[in-house]
Amino acid sequence: MKAKSENVLTGAHYLDGNHASAEGAIAAGCKFFAGYPITPSTEIAERVARRFPLIGGVFIQMEDELASMAAILGAAWGGRKSMSCTSGPGFSLMMENFGLGIMLETPCVLVNVQRGGPSTGLPTLPGQADMMQARWGSHGDYEIIALAPDSPQESFELAIHAFNLSEKYRTPVLVMTDECVGHMTEKVVIPPAEEIDLVERLYTEKPPGEAQPFEWSNYDIPPMLPVGKGYKFHITGLTHDERGYPIINAEAQDENVRRVSDKIKRHTDDIIWLEEKDTDDAEIIMMAYGISSRVMQPAIARAKQDGIKVGQIKMVTVWPFPEKRVRELAGKVKALIMVEMNLGQVYYEMERCAAGKCQTLLVDHAGGTVHNPEVIYNAIKEAAK
Amino acid sequence: MRFWRIPLDIDQIKIPRGELHIIKERCKGCAFCVEYCPKGVLKLSDEFNAKGYHPPEVIKPNECVNCDLCEMLCPDFAIYCLRVEECQEEVPVESKK
Amino acid sequence: MSVEIQQPPTEEHPKEKLLRMDRIPHIWCPTCGLGTTITAMATALEQLELDLNDVAVVSGIGCTGRVAGYMKLDSFHTTHGRSVPFALGLHIARPDMKTIVFSGDGDLISIGGNHFIHTARRNVDMTVICVNNFIYAMTGGQVAPTTPITARSSTSPYGNYEHPFNLPLLAASSGAVYVARWTALHIRRLTTAIKEAIAKPGFSFVEVIAPCSTLYARLNKLGSGLDLMKFYHDNSVIKHGADLREVDIDFQTKIVVGKFVDIEKPTYIECLNEGNKRVFGDKYKPYGVDHGDS
Structure with missing residues (x-):
């Protein structure tokens, strides 16, 4: 649509x-x-x-x-x-x-x-x-x-x-x-x-009486039920079954929580959106998201002038984290560097996925202004040593 | 009660009659229906339901006037009253005595 | 003529079409006033002859929060205190539907107090039914913003010493256009009040004083739920249009009940449309009116 x-x-x-x-x-x-x-x-x-x-x-x-x-x-x-x-x-x-x-x-x-x-x-x-x-x-x-x-x-x-x-x-x-x-x-x-392409809400095609608000056994993503159309459905923030009725036990919890998580996990390949540049032959890969991915550009350009093979990944989606891609790259590169305006958050996900296969560095910043590109440049130089 | 006026059209008024239905297994024995029945139709029985409560029983079946009060007060949807269309026997009205 | 029909579950109670029978029996204790209040609401809906597809009920958390789960309507069991803003969003998305918030005193007035007063201020067209049992029952009987002074609870073991809220005064002074208070015993008047509240355009509020035998009565040695009902019978004073400054509830004294407020005031959506119409004139299509394009 x-x-x-x-x-x-x-x-x-x-x-x-x-x-x-x-x-x-x-x-x-x-x-x-x-x-x-x-x-x-x-x-x-x-x-x-x-x-x-x-x-x-x-x-x-x-x-x-x-x-x-x-x-x-x-x-x-x-x-x-x-x-x-x-x-x-x-x-x-x-x-x-x-x-x-x-x-x-x-x-x-x-x-x-x-x-x-x-x-x-x-x-x-x-x-x-x-x-x-x-x-x-x-x-x-x-x-x-x-x-x-x-x-x-x-x-x-x-x-x-x-x-x-x-x-x-x-x-x-x-x-x-x-x-x-x-x-x-x-x-x-x-x-x-x-x-501009839009995704419209998926409503159930079943008639009232047959449709359930969380019909996960028959659908990849359960279609929603419209209000005011006779479905007279119930939904609750309590752990629930497909009918939306509260079920307070370990089995229902396992089913409900796992399914809500899995519907994202199953589709990470579709959801994850990375903008990669020069990652094929890079020895150092810079990772960043939001404003930090722009701030690191002068540092990358300068490092490239120095002859360092620097690639970069701009994470358009930060969550779900691109685990598969980071694992893949960690085996190929010398270092992964995360630039983020905090004292280390998404960095630890990157470090976890690198699993010791390459060096991981964090260029942190407590916030208040963006990074000084000089600091990022120094981190690249440090990693390239 | 004896100071109440007797309506002039008393002869034409038909006293509504109700038939009580008790869903014993839903009852939690609160006794609201027994306490507030204006005609004293109900009492708590001696028997137990599966939950261990004493559900009410009808002791004066012919006196129910279908006022619905028991049905409305019951917190457990365990009693209801259906209107009986034809009166089989004339129940003496208290004020006539 | 025998009228003793003692039939098990196959029998159909007249209110069953408004209940999720696959969830009955409900979780509430014996003598709890909630089932009675549901009957009052179900009767009110029947008498109003509304299309039940167009009625939604929203609850928060607590004993009363479970009401949404038992009513066979589009029903939403939300987070603690947030039933009113959730209902506000639902109402604005579907102004053609009747939105009823059914929740407890702790949910609506303590954790949700700010939402309650602001939604009343905006005069959003919804009905709030607040079942007041003077205590947090679901969590085991803690002191509530409605607990009368000297009443005991598990967290006021020596008697409550805080001033409780006077709910009708709070609702009325916040802008509610319909305010009534009845006990679970005043079942017919309560039904009428709920009926009037649902029919009333704007923010309508019905406080229902309901017995809690397991916690409030037990912790205060007031006997059974039936004893509380008898207390309501003997101590309720019907005073329509009472001065709301005088309808505070003290521990085991008179309870003033009645219809206190019933006024006319433009609703949130009427005000929204009027405000925009004033500025944009004919370019503005009134919201919530069917233009046949949705």
């Missing part, structure tokens, strides 16, 4: 990353947005609030992030494509109902414009230190899809992609951008509506 032209602001624009995220979501058909103001994500909510009235969407500023996340789940079950945005402390508050979204297998999108933490931290300055919270922030075992744009253009594109993944896999999807990308203003080209 293609995007609807009334939702798409086709043309070349000069937008910041947050406004571009909002435009992406609107182009994807988002019609419900519940949010709470928090720096540096607020521009997304502001843009949506301005744009929604004439395209039939509803923006509501909730009393807090707990309510925002709960409301987008309710609206998603009501049949709307829905989203919220937040940052830092708000992301922590949303984790409770994010887990409900996982358990109820609810398609929706949450944009986290990362700032420096912990606690109130650096409201106006960037960080990438919520990456592990994105992975494990809500309690319990689950798999998650998280995307990381590195520019306003990509913020637009990944917002659409996030909606598509959430519908395809019937799960909440995170867009983990950061203050830098959110407030960076660049040219954003919005294509014509007919060039």
Whole structure:
């Protein structure tokens, strides 16, 4: 299915990353947005609030992030494509109902414009230190899809992609951008509506009485049930069976939790999106996501001038982690270097997958500003020794 | 009760009659139905259901006036009242005495 | 004429079409007021003659949170305290449906208190039925924001000393357009109240005082659930339109019940449409009205 032209602001624009995220979501058909103001994500909510009235969407500023996340789940079950945005402390508050979204297998999108933490931290300055919270922030075992744009253009594109993944896999999807990308203003080209492919929600074809809300034994991804159509289904955040009825025992837990995780794990090849450059004959491979993947470019260029064979992987999807690819590369290269704006989060996943087969290095940064390329260059030199 | 007025159309009023149905195995013996039946139709029985509660039993079957109060108060959906269309015998109204 | 028909499960209770019979018997204790409240709601829905496909029920966590699991409607068992914002999202997505939140005092007023007052403030068109048993029952009888002063609970073992919330006053002052309080014993009046609340456009609130024999009555030595019902019988004072500042509930004293508030006020979606219409004029298509394009 293609995007609807009334939702798409086709043309070349000069937008910041947050406004571009909002435009992406609107182009994807988002019609419900519940949010709470928090720096540096607020521009997304502001843009949506301005744009929604004439395209039939509803923006509501909730009393807090707990309510925002709960409301987008309710609206998603009501049949709307829905989203919220937040940052830092708000992301922590949303984790409770994010887990409900996982358990109820609810398609929706949450944009986290990362700032420096912990606690109130650096409201106006960037960080990438919520990456592990994105992975494990809500309690319990689950798999998650998280995307990381590195520019306003990509913020637009990944917002659409996030909606598509959430519908395809019937799960909440995170867009983990950061203050830098959110407030960076660049040219954003919005294509014509007919060039934007959208994944529409899969509803059951079975009649009421035969359909179940989590029919995992017959479907790869269980189709959803629409409300108000006589299905009279029940869904619960408790461990449940295919009927959505709570079942409190170890067997049901194993079945439910494993299946919700497996539906992502089974499709990692489809979900994982890496942009690789010069990785074929590289002796050192740089890995990064979001703004850090741009910041490392001067360092890579300089190292190349020095004759070092440096390849790079920009992780467009950070979660699920590209385990297979990293294992493969670890056997071929001298070193893998992770550049991220935290004190080591996704790095440890890379180190785990490298399993001692090559050197692994972390170029860390506590946040507040991006890396100095000099530091990254030095790390490459160090690894190349 | 004796101060109550007797309605002028008392002769034309048909007292509704109900038939009680008790789903014994659902009963948890709270006794709401027994306590609040305005006609004292029910009492807790001596028998046990599978859960170990004493379900109610009907002791004055002909006095049920189909008021539904037992059905509405029952927290366990274990008792209900169906209207009996034809009255088989005239039940003396208390005020006539 | 014998009327003793003692038949096992094949019999059909008249409320069964509104219940998930594959989940009955329910988990609630003997004499719990929740089953009674469900009957009241089911009767109200029947009397309103609504298309039951167009009714959704949302619950939070706790004993009352389990209501969603027993009602044969589109039903959502959400997280603790978040039933109201979840219902808000659902209502905005499907404004043509009736959204009913059925939850407990701890869920709605303690952990969900902020959502409750803000949704009332916005006058979102939903009905909130709050079953108040004065205690956190599911977790074993802890003190609640509704526990009367001096009442004991497992976490107020020497008697509660905090001021409890006066729920009708809270709801009304937050903006609810319909506020009533009844006990589980006032079953017909409660049914009428739920009926009126569901029919009322805007945020309507019904507080149901319900017996909890296992925890509230036991910890306070008040006897059985039946004794609590008898207490309601003897101590409830019906006072429609009462001054809500005077309807606090103290430990084992009078309980003022009645219909307290029934006013007209534009709902959230009406306000949304009016606000946008004012600015955009005819370019704005009112939300929640069928334009035949969805």
